[in-house]
Amino acid sequence: GAVVALSFGPDWYARAGHTAPSAPVADPSWAQLVGTYRSYNPWSPVFRVFSRRGRLLMAAPWLNPSDELELVPLPEGRFRVGAADWLPDRLWFDTVIDGRAIRAVYDGAPFYRTFT
Numbered sequence: 001g002a003v004v005a006l007s008f009g010p011d012w013y014a015r016a017g018h019t020a021p022s023a024p025v026a027d028p029s030w031a032q033l034v035g036t037y038r039s040y041n042p043w044s045p046v047f048r049v050f051s052r053r054g055r056l057l058m059a060a061p062w063l064n065p066s067d068e069l070e071l072v073p074l075p076e077g078r079f080r081v082g083a084a085d086w087l088p089d090r091l092w093f094d095t096v097i098d099g100r101a102i103r104a105v106y107d108g109a110p111f112y113r114t115f116t
Helices: 028-032
Strands: 005-008 011-014 035-038 046-052 055-059 069-073 078-081 090-097 100-106 109-114
Touching: 035 100, 046 100, 046 109
Parallel strands: none
Antiparallel strands: 005 011, 035 046, 035 109, 046 055, 055 069, 069 078, 078 090, 090 100, 100 109
């Protein structure tokens, strides 16, 4: 079929004349998580967290170079990385200063917010 919409990071663009269904509202607490996080590990150096159309997403070229991964909320403020129930990867955020999470922990490895 024809392309009617595309996305890039948090942005979503619809083709002229295409009426998209309204997007669900994102959880307001996710705003403090959005950002770029870096690690000192050269094999997993950086990932980006953003919200688009009511979903919290992660772009990590070292983990999945061709796609974005949904961050699915779990109890205790943690997230499953990926939509499938069987996926084992976990992500959580801590050290919130001035309304921004400064540290993200991906499967036990710390990543720190980068201000770019």
